[in-house]
Amino acid sequence: MAYYITKLAVTVLLVVLISEVAKRSSFIGAVLASVPLTSVLAILWIYVETGDIGRISDLSVSIFWLVLPSLVLFIALPVLLTQGVNFFLSMALSIGATALSYWLVVVILGHFGVEL
Numbered sequence: 001m002a003y004y005i006t007k008l009a010v011t012v013l014l015v016v017l018i019s020e021v022a023k024r025s026s027f028i029g030a031v032l033a034s035v036p037l038t039s040v041l042a043i044l045w046i047y048v049e050t051g052d053i054g055r056i057s058d059l060s061v062s063i064f065w066l067v068l069p070s071l072v073l074f075i076a077l078p079v080l081l082t083q084g085v086n087f088f089l090s091m092a093l094s095i096g097a098t099a100l101s102y103w104l105v106v107v108i109l110g111h112f113g114v115e116l
Contacts, residue, residue, distance in 0.1 A: 076090075
């Protein structure tokens with residue numbers, strides 16, 4: 001139980017730290033947010049818990065392929081916001097477009113025999 005609380009605390013601390021830094025400097029916040037902290041933490045926790053290098057390798061490959069559709073959020077959100085669309089609607093539409101992009105990439109990769 002203490003291990004899970006530690007995992008949760010470290011993860012939450014990093015997210016809060018990034019959001020606080022971003023309030024002071026959008027550049028430094030962006031640098032910190034662009035580092036794949038979620039992926040690094042997940043890989044770290046999986047290794048500590050299982051030591052399964054094969055699982056980590058598979059996860060890394062899947063993350064690689066799914067980074068591409070995740071970029072849709074960072075393209076759609078500023079475009080919608082600069083067009084004057086309400087923040088929450090912009091966020092919802094951007095998330096929806098990203099989800100659609102994920103689905104599309106998974107389908108396309110499946111046609112080429114890539115399983116995620």
